[in-house]
Amino acid sequence: MPKLKLEDLAEVREKARKATSLREGAARVKMTVHMGTCGIAAGARKIVEAALREVEQGDLRDVMVTTSGCAGLCSREPMATVEVVGEAPVKYVDLTEAKVKAIFKEHILGGKIVEQYALAIGSERAY
Amino acid sequence: MEDLSLHILDIAENSIAAGAKRVDIRIRESRREDLLSIEIADDGSGMKQDMLKKATDPFFTTRTTRRVGLGLPLFEQAARAAGGECRIVSRPGSGTSVTGVFRYSHVDRQPLGDIAETLLTLAVGNPGMEFTCRRQTDDADVFFNTAEIEAELRGAPIHSPAGIAAVRKSLERLREGVTHAVGNR
Numbered sequence: 290m291p292k293l294k295l296e297d298l299a300e301v302r303e304k305a306r307k308a309t310s311l312r313e314g315a316a317r318v319k320m321t322v323h324m325g326t327c328g329i330a331a332g333a334r335k336i337v338e339a340a341l342r343e344v345e346q347g348d349l350r351d352v353m354v355t356t357s358g359c360a361g362l363c364s365r366e367p368m369a370t371v372e373v374v375g376e377a378p379v380k381y382v383d384l385t386e387a388k389v390k391a392i393f394k395e396h397i398l399g400g401k402i403v404e405q406y407a408l409a410i411g412s413e414r415a416y
Numbered sequence: 417m418e419d420l421s422l423h424i425l426d427i428a429e430n431s432i433a434a435g436a437k438r439v440d441i442r443i444r445e446s447r448r449e450d451l452l453s454i455e456i457a458d459d460g461s462g463m464k465q466d467m468l469k470k471a472t473d474p475f476f477t478t479r480t481t482r483r484v485g486l487g488l489p490l491f492e493q494a495a496r497a498a499g500g501e502c503r504i505v506s507r508p509g510s511g512t513s514v515t516g517v518f519r520y521s522h523v524d525r526q527p528l529g530d531i532a533e534t535l536l537t538l539a540v541g542n543p544g545m546e547f548t549c550r551r552q553t554d555d556a557d558v559f560f561n562t563a564e565i566e567a568e569l570r571g572a573p574i575h576s577p578a579g580i581a582a583v584r585k586s587l588e589r590l591r592e593g594v595t596h597a598v599g600n601r
């Protein structure tokens with residue numbers, strides 16, 4: 290048996306964590322699309338549709354797309370919050386179907402926040 | 417709001433906010449009677465009489481993130497513009513039913529839009545809730561029910577790839593049944 294490296298251990302732990310979270314039925318990533326009246330009028334349903342297509346096409350069993358009420362920032366709708374287990378939630382604003390595609394590829398699958406689509410308040414990043 | 421299916425989604429979001437476990441949507445399209453009616457009924461918290469009176473006033477809302485509530489006023493406006501009206505029946509503790517009636521042939525009646533997309537969003541976005549939709553036309557009557565899908569899925573979550581596919585398939589039946597009968601609108 291080859292010697293175990295630190296990275297391997299990290300990988301083992303990561304695998305174990307994923308297995309546990311799957312057993313508990315909790316997703317690794319949750320994307321919540323906000324569905325207040327302004328969100329819907331601004332196209333939130335298309336955003337849900339685009340996210341569901343990504344889940345189906347990638348057979349992403351550990352990603353949960355869900356909806357919630359208004360987030361209170363009507364001028365930046367459609368909006369969605371992406372939560373990766375163990376990380377701070379990220380709010381994405383002014384969404385389009387193309388942006389959803391990029392967020393899946395880079396953030397949800399690639400682990401890298403798409404900063405240019407994320408909400409920024411002044412100089413302080415809201416994630 | 418671009419079409420009536422988006423209003424339906426929005427009114428159903430009120431039901432969800434009111435803690436409903438179940439939402440029943442009923443759409444009747446009758447060219448014969450020149451009538452389109454849409455009812456969204458829930459088993460949520462309901463509204464008291466004084467609140468009900470104010471519900472279609474845009475300056476009334478129980479939300480805390482914005483000072484105006486737009487959903488019901490917009491739906492009522494859409495109905496009135498199409499020679500119809502909006503009726504709300506509600507009782508605290510037993511739920512709410514919102515009905516919009518429209519003149520089918522009215523030039524200002526908004527198109528129904530993609531009702532399947534609205535149901536997909538509701539069903540997948542709110543696991544654990546039950547949604548039904550009955551769509552009647554002069555010669556078709558189609559029914560959609562998330563409880564049937566959940567039973568078929570045998571424990572797989574409705575938001576899983578298999579769950580989403582099952583909801584889509586079930587909605588296709590609803591869509592097809594209607595297009596066959598309605599023809600070219």
Ligand SMILES: Nc1ncnc2c1ncn2[C@@H]1O[C@H](COP(=O)(O)OP(=O)(O)OP(=O)(O)O)[C@@H](O)[C@H]1O
Nearest residue numbers: 325326430431434462477478479485486487488512
């Ligand atoms: N199905 C329902 N059950 C209980 N209360 C309801 C229901 N629908 C509406 N209400 C009440 O009526 C108010 C007005 O609803 P409306 O949809 O017009 O605005 P809103 O939901 O507050 O905000 P918006 O729709 O603009 O995001 C709500 O805040 C809520 O208190």
Ligand SMILES: [Mg+2]
Nearest residue numbers: 326430487488
């Ligand atoms: Mg509302």
